[in-house]
Amino acid sequence: MTPLIEIDRVAKRFGPVTALEGVSLGIAAGEFFALLGPSGCGKTTLLRILAGIETPTAGRVRIDGQDMTGVPPNRRPTNMVFQSYAIFPHLSVAENVGYGLRYQGVRGAAAAARVEEALAMVQMRGLGGRAAHQLSGGQRQRVALARALVLRPKVLLLDEPLSALDKKLREEMQVELRALQAGLGITFVFVTHDQDEALALSDRIAVMEGGRILQTDTPEGLYLRPSDARVAGFFGTMNLIPGTVTDPGGPGPAELDGGPFGRLRGLPGPGLAAGAAAVAAVRPERLRIGGAPGAGANRLAARVSARTFLGDRSLVHLRAAADGRALVALVAHAGGAAAPPEPGAEVTLWWEAASGLILSA
């Protein structure tokens, strides 16, 4: 099945600045898709290219099989919720929401009914008569959402939709957005710099940096199988030990020469080559302290520097004996297991080759 949105080697330059360099991506119909990255990574530019507000310098976008090159925003099957919400200040709530209906041939009573339906969808039933300047931040966001959804677009584009709201409202809106998207079945593409928001909302996430997509995967996929060291560090905590690839592995585990850490093994990430720089990566919950390491396990000596009790778990901060590097282990207390070691204790950290990754740096 071809995806609803096909982004084919799209590049965008603003004078000497390259915002996007050859991004390709497919987004399926009905997906809740996140473009995630730090500011300046090109995610908003990509969204604006989808909306037709920016034109790509190279490459093309197809939506529902149709080439969007040269198609202006007013003729695209997309609608956008702007970061500033862009509520028209001279119009009432109902006039804002009904703004685009005339271009779908919907007028008069039919238009009023559609507006009321859209307002109900965003929990603003009966507030159509309000003036734009009487709205709170959360209400402005809802109006912006209703104004886009009332046109029943194939794709709803959201530019940092929740960043202007306070924490409590943001969490409420996350739940509502998710429910709306599930109920309507419209494809949502949203831009965010907030990993937690992306993880909480999306079916799939494209992690962007410096105008490129580093990795596109489900939240679980990004957590469990990051494609490189940058993505690995982006979601949750990851212990990283640098070195040089000695065996790119595949199908078996890859091997890395970690210098003072010796040889470390782990599941190979993409793009490994013998002799190239790489990192051994392991999540805190996969690290073991003491006990009996298996035959092929990776091991290293460390000293406990601090300990944080979290109830069912403890977070143990350590320093590697080899180079003093900070490491973190998460130790579960289930089943009356031994209490984690005291600060100052010299311990052996170990993890199975299958629990760690070797990723290109």
Place this chain on the structure above:
Amino acid sequence: MRRTAGPALLAPAFLVMAAALAAPLGALVLLSFWTQTGFEIDRTFTLANYWRIVEPGPPTWWNGIPFPFAYPVPAILLVKSLAMSLTATAAVILVAWPMAYFLAFRVRRGKAAWIILLTVPFWTSYLLRVFSWKIVLGYNGAVNSGLIALGVIGEPLDFLLYNPVAVMITLTHSWIAFAVLPIYVSLEKIDRSLLEAAADLGDSRWARLRRITLPLSMPGTVAATLLVFIPTVGDYVTPTLVGGTQGTMIGSLVQQLFTRQDNAPMGAAVSIVMMLVIAALVLVFLRAIGWRRMRARAGA
């Protein structure tokens, strides 16, 4: 400190206004209730001057409009001045709006330079600027000489100068820069994402101009309209220099009453009536366009 700061800040402007505006205005009002008798001024209170302006009489026809007054000159000149001033104001707004739009939306670098360029005409005096139109439109002026040199006409056109059209052209030219600035400011304030949102919701370029840009520029456009309309109604320099006998306006009458006809109280009464009519028109205009609602939005 805080309670005295406001009045203290207002005081200089207040004193200047009181001395330069309120006092002469009070004197003018007082004067309009007196009468001129020969070379003397009779200081008994009377409404005779005002009565003379509205005193009914056999109708005098001007451009097909009957003026049923015994002394129809002030009424006719007032209506004529309003019409000329309105036309000039409309012309000013029509020319200034696109210019302001260009400045706000098309110029990316060097906006300050453009704004300074706009003020270049003000580096010479108002009188010189008006006078230069005599050179452009005159019998041996630039337009006539140019057209003769090109062989378009054989004889100079004598209808260019000394008529209402010349007055309106000159007024339009003199006031454009004053209108560009407030319109520019209101356009500059429009959040660009509003225009992107309008396009995203289906608006073409023109629809966007009509539904977003134009309504949101109204505070500045209204301010520009008043800024041009109010002072041009009473202008007398321009009609005196380029208006000839057909191009006289109410300001010319006031000036004549004060000087040549030596009837200052009558001149004062005509001035006051003109002021009241303009004030009433402005209030009706603001009411009609819903100024209060517009201000509430702008404050949001």
